[in-house]
Every structure is written in structure tokens, then in C-alpha cells.
Amino acid sequence: MSKKIHVHTRINGEEVEFLCEPRQSLLEVLRDELGLTGAKEGCNNGNCGACNVVLDDRLVNSCLVLAVEVEGHEVTTVEGVASSKGLHPIQQKFLEHAALQCGVCTPGFIVAAKALLDRNPKPTEHQVRHWLAGNLCRCTGYDKIVRAVLDASACGSPGQK
Amino acid sequence: MSPFDYAAPRSIAEAAALLQQAGDDGRVLAGGTDLIVQVRENRRRVKLFIDVKNIPELNELSCSARKGLVIGAAVPCYRITSDSKVAQAYPGLLDAAGIIGGVQIQGRASIGGNLCNASPAADSIPALIALEAACVIAGPQGSREVPVEQFCTGPGKTVLGRGEMVVALRLPPPKKGSGAHYLRFIPRNEMDIAVVGAGASVVLDKAGKTIVSARIALGAVAPTPLYVAEAGAALAGREVSEAAVLQAAESARAAARPITDMRGSAAQRKHLSAVLVRRALEKAIERARNGRA
Numbered sequence: 001m002s003k004k005i006h007v008h009t010r011i012n013g014e015e016v017e018f019l020c021e022p023r024q025s026l027l028e029v030l031r032d033e034l035g036l037t038g039a040k041e042g043c044n045n046g047n048c049g050a051c052n053v054v055l056d057d058r059l060v061n062s063c064l065v066l067a068v069e070v071e072g073h074e075v076t077t078v079e080g081v082a083s084s085k086g087l088h089p090i091q092q093k094f095l096e097h098a099a100l101q102c103g104v105c106t107p108g109f110i111v112a113a114k115a116l117l118d119r120n121p122k123p124t125e126h127q128v129r130h131w132l133a134g135n136l137c138r139c140t141g142y143d144k145i146v147r148a149v150l151d152a153s154a155c156g157s158p159g160q161k
Numbered sequence: 162m163s164p165f166d167y168a169a170p171r172s173i174a175e176a177a178a179l180l181q182q183a184g185d186d187g188r189v190l191a192g193g194t195d196l197i198v199q200v201r202e203n204r205r206r207v208k209l210f211i212d213v214k215n216i217p218e219l220n221e222l223s224c225s226a227r228k229g230l231v232i233g234a235a236v237p238c239y240r241i242t243s244d245s246k247v248a249q250a251y252p253g254l255l256d257a258a259g260i261i262g263g264v265q266i267q268g269r270a271s272i273g274g275n276l277c278n279a280s281p282a283a284d285s286i287p288a289l290i291a292l293e294a295a296c297v298i299a300g301p302q303g304s305r306e307v308p309v310e311q312f313c314t315g316p317g318k319t320v321l322g323r324g325e326m327v328v329a330l331r332l333p334p335p336k337k338g339s340g341a342h343y344l345r346f347i348p349r350n351e352m353d354i355a356v357v358g359a360g361a362s363v364v365l366d367k368a369g370k371t372i373v374s375a376r377i378a379l380g381a382v383a384p385t386p387l388y389v390a391e392a393g394a395a396l397a398g399r400e401v402s403e404a405a406v407l408q409a410a411e412s413a414r415a416a417a418r419p420i421t422d423m424r425g426s427a428a429q430r431k432h433l434s435a436v437l438v439r440r441a442l443e444k445a446i447e448r449a450r451n452g453r454a
Contacts, residue, residue, distance in 0.1 A: 005167065023162040025163075025197070043199070046266060047352070052312050058269075060265055061266070063271075064194050064197050064198070064266075065193065066210070069190075134264055136349075
């Protein structure tokens with residue numbers, strides 16, 4: 001076992017410090033050390049997007065980031081999407097459109113969709129599909145997810161974050 | 162993952178010393194989108210990850226009409242695709258940088274890493290070769306430059322010696338009347354690895370009628386990305402015509418020496434080499450005529 005490293009970061013707006021081994025991915029540390037189990041492990045090789053988080057202002061696969069790499073950076077997970085006032089409009093629209101079934105891919109889709117709407121509040125359907133190409137769903141199919149995201153964008157969701 | 166150590170040097174000298182000391186046990190970490198998967202799946206043994214993202218030179222992205230383009234080896238793809246100057250001057254590079262993985266991968270993966278990973282199917286490499294890119298390499302004996310077409314020596318293998326690392330890629334300023342394009346064939350729309358990829362660049366004369374020079378490169382048809390010098394050379398001095406383009410495409414087909422694997426058969430790849438080179442050239446010529454490099 002190599003020496004543990006002390007990492008300082010911000011997660012969902014709060015200062016966080018943790019100890020980790022270099023071999024631990026950000027996903028492992030979020031889930032196993034920090035109790036943030038929203039991000040899921042799907043493929044663990046960057047194909048499925050279930051582990052999506054936002055690192056600084058970029059959408060990333062947390063399975064492909066070493067936890068030590070977030071030293072001095074800022075992480076937003078799905079736990080940081082809803083506010084004390086309630087669900088984020090994207091989450092609400094996922095419910096209304098039944099855009100989930102087993103739910104394992106959902107946190108990744110929510111984080112990815114929010115990253116899109118934060119950048120581009122009125123995407124076309126093509127832009128939504130293109131942006132979500134790195135997120136896999138094995139049960140619902142993509143149409144309901146795409147409709148939910150488009151509906152959230154029509155409601156002006158990013159301004160309400 | 163098997164245990165390893167991690168270092169995040171702040172200068173090239175510090176990184177080179179770590180690399181020199183670690184030898185084959187050390188590996189440079191930029192975006193990590195290939196490396197972390199390889200180590201996790203026990204396809205590569207690494208005892209020391211040397212994270213180069215804190216080194217200023219490796220984060221440089223500068224584009225000027227006089228000096229051309231410098232892409233620090235750790236610059237993630239999204240910085241390249243979202244830079245309007247780069248988009249204007251090097252659309253042929255954006256064709257490749259914009260299709261390496263999905264948006265999550267683009268947020269991390271670098272062109273320097275794509276090159277050092279040395280996959281025969283790497284999307285950025287044929288585009289870089291077409292655009293006459295060179296790698297700036299730092300090492301114990303100082304720095305050197307290697308044309309991208311000479312950088313890969315086999316699948317996953319490069320010319321980098323002990324203690325050496327890629328610092329940046331350097332692309333010359335686009336010549337007047339030039340145009341370039343990269344495209345690949347995949348059975349899906351997104352998020353896939355090239356069955357075959359083709360990059361082409363052309364320089365046309367003032368009238369836009371005669372080809373002054375051309376460069377053509379293929380991906381996924383040989384153990385390394387393939388520079389097909391003869392296909393480009395045969396176009397020099399010729400008028401732009403369907404016949405000339407088809408001849409270059411044929412020449413690329415002849416140069417391709419693909420294997421059959423899960424992504425495609427050798428015969429299909431041979432066929433695709435000609436089709437994609439034709440399309441790459443047609444688009445490159447169109448861009449050259451429209452004044453877009």
C-alpha cells in the first residue's frame with residue numbers, strides 16, 4: 001500500500017479534506033470515504049457516464065479521475081443539484097416524463113443534463129442527444145430522457161438552479 | 162487498482178528527473194482517460210504516476226498567424242474545440258479533437274496523451290500528420306522535435322526514450338490557400354473507435370485550381386498511424402479534378418496494410434481507406450477554396 005495523501009477540495013460548495021491512496025478514483029472516494037453514493041459505478045472505464053460529476057466547470061467521469069487529482073479543485077455531484085427549496089427542474093422533469101426505470105444511470109444523466117443547460121439553456125434535440133452520447137441507459141431508452149431535458153430547458157431551468 | 166505512487170511536479174525539469182529515475186515504472190498522467198483504464202484493467206503496470214497538469218508549458222494553448230499553433234501536451238480537447246482562433250485556423254484539427262470520446266472524455270483527454278498512447282486508431286494523429294505537426298520532446302539531453310509521423314513506432318510504442326516526455330505539439334501557420342479535414346468510419350454516430358480514419362490537407366494555387374501540395378494520413382490500417390507521402394506527392398502540380406482525387410485515394414488504399422479484428426475486416430478497411438481519403442480530400446479542397454484552412 002502506498003502512502004495516503006491528504007487532499008483539500010470543495011465538494012458541493014463545502015470545504016472537504018480527505019486522505020486517500022493514489023490508486024483510489026474520485027468515484028471510490030466519493031462513495032466509500034465521503035458517503036456521497038449518488039454517483040454510480042457502471043462500467044468503470046469511461047463509457048457509461050453513471051459516475052458523472054462536474055470538476056471545476058467540466059463534466060467528467062469520476063471513475064477516470066484519481067482522487068488525488070482534485071487537490072485544489074471543486075467538485076459538484078448529483079447531491080449538489082437539488083436545493084433546500086426542492087428538486088432541480090431537470091430532476092422534476094425526469095419524474096414527470098418517467099425518464100428513469102432502474103435509476104442507476106439517472107444521477108449521471110442529471111449531472112450531464114445540468115452541465116449542458118448551464119452552458120446552453122436552449123439546446124436543440126440534436127444537441128441534447130449529442131451531449132448525452134457519453135451516458136448509457138440500459139432500460140428506459142433515451143427518448144424519455146431527451147424529452148425530459150428538452151422540457152426542462154423550455155421551462156428555463158438553469159436560471160432556477 | 163494495484164497500488165502506485167503519485168507525483169505532481171511543477172516544472173519540466175522536475176518531471177523529467179522523476180521520469181528518468183522511474184524508467185519504465187513511471188508514466189506521465191495528463192487526462193488519464195486511457196492510462197487509468199489500462200492500469201485498472203492490468204494492461205499496463207505503473208509504479209509512479211507523474212501528473213503533468215500543474216506544469217505551465219504543458220497547459221499552453223497559443224495560436225498566432227506568425228508562429229502557428231502550440232498545444233501543450235496536457236491541454237484537454239475541450240480547450241482546443243472551444244477556442245475560436247483555433248477553430249478558424251485549424252478546422253481539420255477540430256474535426257479530430259471534437260470526436261475523441263464524448264463530452265466527459267473531452268473535458269480531460271489531451272491531444273498529447275492521444276499521441277503518447279500511440280493507438281493505431283487514435284483520431285488526432287492522422288489530422289496532426291496532415292497538418293505537419295511536430296512534437297516537442299524534453300529529456301535529459303535537452304529538447305528535440307520529432308515530426309508526428311515519426312513519433313509512433315508500434316501499437317502503444319513511441320520514440321520517447323528514458324526520461325523523455327512530450328511537452329507540446331507545434332503546428333505551422335496555415336499556408337495561404339490551404340484546407341484540411343479529418344474523418345473516420347464508425348458504425349455508430351458517437352463514442353466509438355475508428356474502423357479507419359483519414360486526414361488530408363491541401364494547398365491550392367491562387368486561382369484555387371491547381372494543387373500545390375498535399376499531405377495524407379490514415380489511422381487504424383497499420384501498427385502505427387500511417388503517413389502516405391506518395392499519395393500527397395502525386396497530387397502536387399495537378400489540377401483539382403475527380404481523377405486526381407481518386408488516384409490519391411487508390412494510392413492510400415494500396416499503402417494501407419490493415420488487419421482483421423472485432424471492428425472490421427482487412428478488406429473492409431482497405432476499401433474504407435480509399436473512400437475516406439477521397440472524402441477528406443474533397444472537404445479539404447472545399448475548405449481551401451472557401452478560404453478556411
